[in-house]
Amino acid sequence: MHLCKMQLLDGKKTAKAILNTVKIDVAQRAATGKKIPHLAAILVGTNGASQTYVNSKVKACNEIGFISTLIEYEEEVSEMKLLDKIQELNEDMSVDGILVQLPLPAHISERKVIEAIAASKDVDGFHPENIGRMIMGEAEAFIPATPYGIMLLLEHNNIPTKGKHAVVLGRSNIVGRPMSILLSNNTNPGNCTVTVCHSRTQNLNEICSQADIIVAAIGQPEFLKAEMVKEGAVVIDVGITRLEDASKKSGYRLVGDVDFEQVAPKCSFITPVPGGVGPMTIAALMKNTYKSCVNGD
Numbered sequence: 001m002h003l004c005k006m007q008l009l010d011g012k013k014t015a016k017a018i019l020n021t022v023k024i025d026v027a028q029r030a031a032t033g034k035k036i037p038h039l040a041a042i043l044v045g046t047n048g049a050s051q052t053y054v055n056s057k058v059k060a061c062n063e064i065g066f067i068s069t070l071i072e073y074e075e076e077v078s079e080m081k082l083l084d085k086i087q088e089l090n091e092d093m094s095v096d097g098i099l100v101q102l103p104l105p106a107h108i109s110e111r112k113v114i115e116a117i118a119a120s121k122d123v124d125g126f127h128p129e130n131i132g133r134m135i136m137g138e139a140e141a142f143i144p145a146t147p148y149g150i151m152l153l154l155e156h157n158n159i160p161t162k163g164k165h166a167v168v169l170g171r172s173n174i175v176g177r178p179m180s181i182l183l184s185n186n187t188n189p190g191n192c193t194v195t196v197c198h199s200r201t202q203n204l205n206e207i208c209s210q211a212d213i214i215v216a217a218i219g220q221p222e223f224l225k226a227e228m229v230k231e232g233a234v235v236i237d238v239g240i241t242r243l244e245d246a247s248k249k250s251g252y253r254l255v256g257d258v259d260f261e262q263v264a265p266k267c268s269f270i271t272p273v274p275g276g277v278g279p280m281t282i283a284a285l286m287k288n289t290y291k292s293c294v295n296g297d
């Protein structure tokens, strides 16, 4: 028997509400003759998931009144050509935000590309300058979109975090590491005691089962099982894997890092996949782009 009633943390609904407030702010800017936010997105290759995510970003821009420019390159594009384009966008005063969709093909250095983007236009928040500013708790920092989206999701749904033990599964630069910093900050949401777990962690089940909040970001479908979760925990699922499924029109189904069927009945709150963290990532990116535009006023 489960003691608590599980509630879905609806990322789609929360993202819509956030995007609506940004849309109102953009309309106000337009009415007063101020600059409209402009996002430039670069997509390399034909990875289906990356195409879906970039298209969602362009669609979100259109819906809230941003200007968007989509720049597409073939898989074989040279690193130099990509870096030249980034330089051009850095110098283009009409552009407020630049993102390069990840992952990139193996012949292109993601690090070089990220560092080539002007920190002031790095709305993905991946540039070392923004990471440093985030660690220092500086308000000017652009926070990486997925962890920022999760913080917004916790905030908008009034999830208590102060003093809680949060376990972050995964130590990637774009999710796990920044997530652990944001949750430990002296903010609301925040003020958690954070444990970061990874592939070398010992006693993982024991650590997870002590967590009040679990953020699963390891990219292994249905990794988090019921026996690893404490009754009443808050579970945030960052994973999105496409598994072949001939019964679906798309030919695949989306699966998170959490075994939702098993885990959900034990949780106080849990994010679904799809419709959880994904839409919040887009909403956070739009907020960063808006902020960049306002910074230029």
Ligand SMILES: Nc1nc2c(c(=O)[nH]1)N[C@@H](CN(C=O)c1ccc(C(=O)N[C@@H](CCC(=O)O)C(=O)O)cc1)CN2
Binding pocket: 049, 052, 053, 054, 056, 099, 100, 101, 102, 103, 124, 145, 146, 240, 254, 273, 274, 275, 276, 277, 278, 279, 281, 282
């Ligand atoms: N430059 C970046 N690259 C990548 C990032 C990023 O933040 N910046 N994060 C991920 C992918 N990502 C954003 O780009 C992303 C992932 C998922 C979603 C999303 O809305 N997912 C939907 C399902 C969509 C589907 O049908 O597949 C959902 O969860 O409901 C948006 C953005 C890696 N790369």
